[in-house]
Amino acid sequence: MIKTADELRRASVLFLKDVYKAYGPKVVLDNVDLAVRGGELCSLVGPSGCGKSTLFRLVLGEERPTSGEVSVGGKPVGFPSVDRGIVYQQYSLYPFLTVFDNVVFGRRLGHGILGSLGKSREFHDEAMFYIEAVKLAEHKDKFPHELSGGMQQRVALAQALIMKPKILLMDEPFGALDPGVREHLQVFLLELWERFEMTIFFVTHDLEEAVYVGTRILVLSQFYSDGRGNGAEVKRGSKIVFDRQLPRRAGATAVKDRAEFRALIQEIRQAGFDPHHLQHVTKFDLEHPDSFHDLTDEELKKGE
Amino acid sequence: MREKLMNFWERRRRNPCFWGLHAGPGRYLNWFLALVPFAVLVSVYLIASDIRLKENPDYKYLPSVMKMAEAVKELVATEDLRTGHYILLQDTLSSLRRLGMGMALAALSALFLGLNQGCFPGFRALLLPFTKFLSIVPPLAILPILLVAFGVHETVKVVLIFIGTAWVMSLDVHLAACKLPKEHITKALTLGASPLGVVYRVVFPQVMPRLIESVRLSLGPAWLFLLAAEAFAASEGLGYRIYLVRRYQAMDVIIPYVLLITFLGFAADWLLRTYMRWKYPWYFVVRES
Numbered sequence A: 001m002i003k004t005a006d007e008l009r010r011a012s013v014l015f016l017k018d019v020y021k022a023y024g025p026k027v028v029l030d031n032v033d034l035a036v037r038g039g040e041l042c043s044l045v046g047p048s049g050c051g052k053s054t055l056f057r058l059v060l061g062e063e064r065p066t067s068g069e070v071s072v073g074g075k076p077v078g079f080p081s082v083d084r085g086i087v088y089q090q091y092s093l094y095p096f097l098t099v100f101d102n103v104v105f106g107r108r109l110g111h112g113i114l115g116s117l118g119k120s121r122e123f124h125d126e127a128m129f130y131i132e133a134v135k136l137a138e139h140k141d142k143f144p145h146e147l148s149g150g151m152q153q154r155v156a157l158a159q160a161l162i163m164k165p166k167i168l169l170m171d172e173p174f175g176a177l178d179p180g181v182r183e184h185l186q187v188f189l190l191e192l193w194e195r196f197e198m199t200i201f202f203v204t205h206d207l208e209e210a211v212y213v214g215t216r217i218l219v220l221s222q223f224y225s226d227g228r229g230n231g232a233e234v235k236r237g238s239k240i241v242f243d244r245q246l247p248r249r250a251g252a253t254a255v256k257d258r259a260e261f262r263a264l265i266q267e268i269r270q271a272g273f274d275p276h277h278l279q280h281v282t283k284f285d286l287e288h289p290d291s292f293h294d295l296t297d298e299e300l301k302k303g304e
Numbered sequence B: 001m002r003e004k005l006m007n008f009w010e011r012r013r014r015n016p017c018f019w020g021l022h023a024g025p026g027r028y029l030n031w032f033l034a035l036v037p038f039a040v041l042v043s044v045y046l047i048a049s050d051i052r053l054k055e056n057p058d059y060k061y062l063p064s065v066m067k068m069a070e071a072v073k074e075l076v077a078t079e080d081l082r083t084g085h086y087i088l089l090q091d092t093l094s095s096l097r098r099l100g101m102g103m104a105l106a107a108l109s110a111l112f113l114g115l116n117q118g119c120f121p122g123f124r125a126l127l128l129p130f131t132k133f134l135s136i137v138p139p140l141a142i143l144p145i146l147l148v149a150f151g152v153h154e155t156v157k158v159v160l161i162f163i164g165t166a167w168v169m170s171l172d173v174h175l176a177a178c179k180l181p182k183e184h185i186t187k188a189l190t191l192g193a194s195p196l197g198v199v200y201r202v203v204f205p206q207v208m209p210r211l212i213e214s215v216r217l218s219l220g221p222a223w224l225f226l227l228a229a230e231a232f233a234a235s236e237g238l239g240y241r242i243y244l245v246r247r248y249q250a251m252d253v254i255i256p257y258v259l260l261i262t263f264l265g266f267a268a269d270w271l272l273r274t275y276m277r278w279k280y281p282w283y284f285v286v287r288e289s
């Protein structure tokens, strides 16, 4: 570890240290450490049930960690608030509002009914700017149910963007879309990310998507071994077992067929998704410069 | 000719319009079928009435249409001796006013209770069990208590309608609020909503259509409570009139009144439904998905 935790915390938009989360006897997150810098498009994958959504909820502030620290922008997270934007797979949009109203909603809510008086021109221009950025200007008066799934997710992006969050959290945002639309939106997201210099935390179960979209890939997995042994009394949860910087490629999705891309995916599959391939905690592939991992003595214990 | 007939039957057999699982009655047939039971009812009545009246012209229980029309004309044209109002108009307006006030109060309270119970766990813990308890108390059984408490004034009718419908509607609104995806609330918080903003700008607009549906469903019980209360404590109103003339077995008044009440109920339902379709077009899509 090169930097101290304090330095990292200051340099990071999202910072987790020694985070544990247990539901009753079941440990889901087991001593997770993570620092994400501004401007990063950080994707998180892992086998199903590994705790991706749990981690996501901790960052969002819907739940508290059992112990450990979660901060955004240097401050411990509280309940969900404007510094964290969000795009869900479903239910991001309000069905009773048109596209325009959905996008402008955040500005209106933030100012209250009285505070919004006299601001409608300003709000309108701002909302239209983002609606144009997601290329939906001609659909602005439609209701969400009149749009395709891909268009709905673009509205959801505009809706979150208008708040200029410190970090945009995306939970399986393209999970419900057809493959073609999905690829299209991946490219689209990258364009927006570049244009607006966003920091994005992107959770998905699709490995290919994670590697394609991310500038950094994190793998959360319960398949590893450590000094605590394999006894029935050991309640092991998931850790980040793989953390690498990814080369930023030009938008084309053709890279997905390239050999190095496939090789990386194979590597990740083995590191995080194979229940029989148990890497020891000290051997994790944590090459990313911001990666750090404070192991407990228990976990480091030799033997067995 | 014979061939044509055979073809016709064959076509009918393949595309049945009435019988079986695959029947597809067309638009006109649909209308026609809908009218059949009404026609049957009216005919049976007319025939029965005709037969009885031929045997005994003074028979009161199955009055002829003429007789009913005369009775109605009298009710429309005569002024009440005491108040100086036209009876039918006065009865209708009084009943509608009570119904409207009772339902409006009940709907407002249901909205307030249901919304807050749906959104705030503390409020829910405090009031939900109590609301459930109240919703089970049979309103008609406490009518005597209400009569003692409120006397025979207007209040008692409005209160009975309120008590009879508000709790069930508030549970309905509460359920609708609980059923909203949690994502909507979290999302609103990330968009900068205050707690009240969440309740009144995110949850409220989405439970409104459910409240209106609930009002539609409660209209039936509301009429029941209104008629019952009017029977006991009123000096005008549709229910009052029916119970009053019952003493004289005046079917020629009762039947038109029943038809009027039915029509009013139907009209109220239709108005609310039309309003919903116009105001909440998204609701039907969301509900079905």
Ligand SMILES: Nc1ncnc2c1ncn2[C@@H]1O[C@H](COP(=O)(O)OP(=O)(O)O)[C@@H](O)[C@H]1O
Residues within 6 Å of the ligand: A023, A026, A028, A046, A047, A048, A049, A050, A051, A052, A053, A054, A055
């Ligand atoms: N509220 C909860 N109560 C109890 N167990 C939970 C709860 N939420 C998640 N879990 C458990 O935590 C584990 C991780 O779940 P989740 O975060 O949804 O995984 P993922 O999103 O990676 O599929 C699962 O085994 C699940 O059973």
